[in-house]
Amino acid sequence: MSDFPAPKTMAKSLRSALADQDIFISHGQSLEVVARQLGYANWNVLSARMDASEAPAIALGMPAGWVPCGRYSGKHFRTGIDPDMRGVAVAEAIAKRGIPGDSFAGLMQSISAEAYRGKRLQLSAQLKVREAGVGTIWMRIDPVAGRRSLGFDNMMRRKSKGALSGDSDWTERAIVLDVPEEAYSIHFGFFLQAPGIVWARDFRLEAVAEDVPVTGDRDLPSGPTNLNLF
Template structure:
């Protein structure tokens, strides 16, 4: 059974059948007709859908110790960007698989994908902890950012920051060159798990490198104050051994 993945073959069959009946159309026109048959506005949208399906079948390499999550992680290619990386510097990316003119663009804009770690927070209790990275973006109408969260034993979230509410030095949008972003928490006594990562909402691409998770002195002000997010109760999932592979050099 043929699907949209066979669009070029269908366009070729269409041209052949029309030629047998004395009608002639060009290759580009036949592709446009096939796209309309699938309910899409033009061939460019259908071609993007085909490319997205192919990328979903060959996911990016995932750095060891990191995991993929989000509301719609299947809409994104998440992992090592081999083309951007070098032998000495590894770069990860979250890239939406769909184009901005896709008919489902409004729905896709409401989702997000993240590359993250979750570790035991207890070794950091009483310490001031900074999570930072260099970010670069392309064609991001939503938000590209880093985030960090602390949960207690319930587990309920008691600290959270994703830069999105900041008037300055917040989440990135549009297209930007490498930009430094950071989050600083004072880890409270009842902290149980620590979560952090890279986040993209909607479409476009965000790249990250020079990721750091480090203890800083009291002269570095926290970026978020304690709150209680009881409605966001979660399952406790942490990796053993604490933060690892922050330079993305070890590929699973």
Template sequence: MHSFLDAKHMAKALRQALAERGQNISHSDALELVARQYGFANWNMLAARIEAAQLKPLELPSGWHVASGTNERNYRLGIDPQTPGTALIESRPDRDAVIDRAGGETAVLMQSILADPYRGGRLRLTAELRTETAETATLWMRVDPVQGRYLHFDNLMQRPGGPLVGTAGWTERHVVLAVPEAAATIRYGFFLRGSGKVWARRFALEVVGPDVATTEPSPRYLSRPTNLDFGDGQPAA
């Protein structure tokens, strides 16, 4: 039984069958017809899907795992075979052909550790990132209790110059979070949102003193109730 991976052979057979009936079409037209039979708008989109299907999965680094919710049909995550000591997250070549980019899909490579040795202190996570045509790529860390919402979290998204966008050379980024006594686990890693590629290397997790400021965005609380009648800021009549 044929699959979309046999598209080129199917296009050749289709062209020959039509020629036998006196209907001559070009090879490119035959490819377009086969692509539409498989539900693709054109041959380029089907060719990208074939290329993606033939890419081998990357090997995961020891101790790391792919976060639940990551669609590995659309991403490859693991050690970059071309650069030992470097992890890679990349969107597969056909991702933009089958996924609505506005959906904000994210691929995450991470570690999870127990918080026991770090309770009552602060941790700094540091790594270097490099990107190629990335929509958004960044470092992140989260401190979780046994149950319920996280205690502390930062992914650089609310910091100027935090995430990497587009193509960028090796850039160091860091996150500093407090680890309260209620902490049970600490999770950290890096992610790619949307399409493109991001490489990561030289991860380090270290205890720092109270003199090192945390990077978690502060809640935006007002000092007192303000503008309750919505009168301030109205345009002049």
């Protein structure tokens, strides 16, 4: 990724250089220092951007407050405001071939979790897809740097009301995650896995009642199943 000069490598080198002077810091502390050197408040914010490997090859206007995200996106996608639809963002695969199977592109935001701690948070939006591999929204709840995320959902594993594929008109989708007291930051957005196009509009992020079911890949079943392997 061209926007970040290998931050993890920088952190490793910094830690090694300090150790040569008998100054010892943890890997997490080193990551925090590098994040601040690159102009970010902390490592969580930087790491949330690190998948945004390059700016899209064909630029569109960018909605205020949003940034590109993705993997291997620079040569294969364009993202931004759809010039033909007011209030609509788009991620489009522009390469006809040679797109890596794990590549994706979209837009995202990162915000402080402070106002949402102890609450159940719902992200909702409307999506529309055309000839799409996958079009979806996502949300992640992070603690302080160096620890595993506290919650994540990108709708990819759902059996119903999940990510969209192929062709679909405007469809409402929602993600619901709990925000623990130790949460530090919240990251959310939408993306496309090639091929095709996904459009997104009417994003809403709001606290909801406890009777709204939580979604996400880490939900566990209430008990074991098929222990006899039949």
